[in-house]
Amino acid sequence: MADETLNARLQHVLQELRPSSVLLIGDSLAPVVEALTGAEGTITRLASAEATQRLAALGIYDLALVQADADLAELEIEALLARLRDVYARKVLAIVAADLADGPWSRRSLTRLGFTPYGTAVGAEGERLLLYQFDIAIYKTTPDWLSPNSWANPELWDKYRW
DSSP: OOOEEHHHHHHHHHHHHOOSEEEEEOTTOHHHHHHGGGOOSEEEEEOHHHHHHHGGGSOOEEEEEEEOOTTSOHHHHHHHHHHIIIIIEEEEEEEEEGGGOSGGGSHHHHHHTTOEEEEEEEOTTSOEEEEEEEEHHHHOOOOTTSSTTTTTOGGGTTTSOO
16 A cells, blocks of 8 residues: 655645644644644644753643654654643544654664554655654553452452451
8 A cells, every 4th residue: 555645644734633732843844734624723833942941831732743853852852752642632642754764763662651553654755754653542451360350359359257
């Protein structure tokens, strides 16, 4: 199956989520912004360099789109993504060019932060893009043993003296 264009992929995400507020982080998000023109609600744009400083002054967003940037230091990337996923966004989508898919933008680094692969897309210049998402609703499923029915071994009640 051929990869979808980034605009088509993002339109699909927007139709699925219907976010009322979107945060765009990245200096080269012009094609992405065109795809978001149909989004209802607020769109806030931040350059990668200013994102870590200005994030605290902003509110909570339904969706945050982050374009991978080679100029950010590894600690800045981890701090930015962690703050987005923990506080400032309900869902985070990281867009990583294939040539940046090592170091802080590698699959291993993003997985360590709780991101899961969301597929691939083709950028405006034909480059291959890797998409990673963080959505707290699907981050971890509740295991069977973590239910009130299984706590304290109810099948052993009245059988043994504790």
